[in-house]
Amino acid sequence: EDKVVQSPLSLVVHEGDTVTLNCSYEVTNFRSLLWYKQEKKAPTFLFMLTSSGIEKKSGRLSSILDKKELFSILNITATQTGDSAIYLCAVEKNTGNQFYFGTGTSLTVIP
Amino acid sequence: ETGVTQTPRHLVMGMTNKKSLKCEQHLGHNAMYWYKQSAKKPLELMFVYSLEERVENNSVPSRFSPECPNSSHLFLHLHTLQPEDSALYLCASSQVVTALYEQYFGPGTRLTVT
Numbered sequence: 001e002d003k004v005v006q007s008p009l010s011l012v013v014h015e016g017d018t019v020t021l022n023c024s025y026e027v028t029n030f031r032s033l034l035w036y037k038q039e040k041k042a043p044t045f046l047f048m049l050t051s052s053g054i055e056k057k058s059g060r061l062s063s064i065l066d067k068k069e070l071f072s073i074l075n076i077t078a079t080q081t082g083d084s085a086i087y088l089c090a091v092e093k094n095t096g097n098q099f100y101f102g103t104g105t106s107l108t109v110i111p
Numbered sequence: 112e113t114g115v116t117q118t119p120r121h122l123v124m125g126m127t128n129k130k131s132l133k134c135e136q137h138l139g140h141n142a143m144y145w146y147k148q149s150a151k152k153p154l155e156l157m158f159v160y161s162l163e164e165r166v167e168n169n170s171v172p173s174r175f176s177p178e179c180p181n182s183s184h185l186f187l188h189l190h191t192l193q194p195e196d197s198a199l200y201l202c203a204s205s206q207v208v209t210a211l212y213e214q215y216f217g218p219g220t221r222l223t224v225t
Contacts, residue, residue: 004153034212042115042216043154043202075142088154097167099211101154 002027004091006102013109017079021105023089024071031094033065033072038104039085046074046087079109114138121124123223124192130163132187132220133144135201140215142208143185145177149198160185161208192224 004025022035032050033066036043047056047064049072056063066070074085076083086106092099115136124130136143145157159167160179174196176188185202199221203214 009151032210041218044216045212048212057195090154090211097156097159097208099156103151103153 001098002093003090004089004102006087006089006105008105009103010106011108013079013107015072015080015109015111017109018075018077019079019107020077021074021087022071023074023102025046025089025091025100026070027091027100029093029095030067031092034090034092035063035072035074036090037085038088044089058107062066073097076107079107081109081111083107084109115202115204115215116216117220119201119220120218121221123221123225124189125225126192126194128192129188129190129225131189132200132202132222134185134187134200134204134217136183136185136204136215136217138204138215140204141204142205143179143182144203144214145185145187146200146201146203146216148201149195154201158187159208166208192222194224197222199225201210223224 007022032048034048035046047063052067060077063074086104088104089102118133119145119175138199142161148154157171158177174191178186201219204216
């Protein structure tokens with residue numbers, strides 16, 4: 001059965017800390033892995049990863065995929081209160097319109 | 112107004128009520144989607160429409176009835192819901208039925224069934 005598992009489920013850190021969010025998957029016919037940020041509204045797209053070992057970076061956020069070990073991490077450095085959100089991971093298959101989301105990691109950054 | 116909008120943003124309904132959720136996209140897209148996001152559960156795709164034709168229905172109970180009168184509007188008609196149907200219902204759109212990263216999400220309707 002295809003599935004995506006995110007950890008931890010929730011995380012509380014102080015401003016300035018660095019956090020690492022994990023996403024592991026068991027999905028056949030893998031096409032891509034995506035990260036989203038959801039702040040009480042529409043999920044906003046962060047990254048799409050298709051190849052192992054190639055880091056995607058946007059400001060303080062970065063992500064990398066390991067297709068051998070079937071996981072991805074999302075790193076956020078120098079966290080700010082505005083980073084507080086639910087971070088969703090999704091894996092898309094290359095067979096039709098099929099994808100699987102994880103349950104998300106709820107990140108809270110306190111001043 | 113731009114992007115994908117959803118109304119109402121919050122809805123409380125009894126199990127015997129009938130209500131409808133509305134989604135409107137101002138992006139000129141031809142595909143629209145309904146998703147359900149329950150607490151502590153993964154986001155689930157419910158329905159997919161392409162050019163007003165339903166192309167996917169992921170085993171959703173018949174108490175949820177979608178309607179797509181044109182490529183800019185999508186409705187989700189609700190009747191005789193159960194408390195476990197309480198969730199955030201997200202609408203999305205894309206140019207065509209395509210990769211997930213090309214979908215634009217609306218802000219969602221928070222539904223509570225009492």
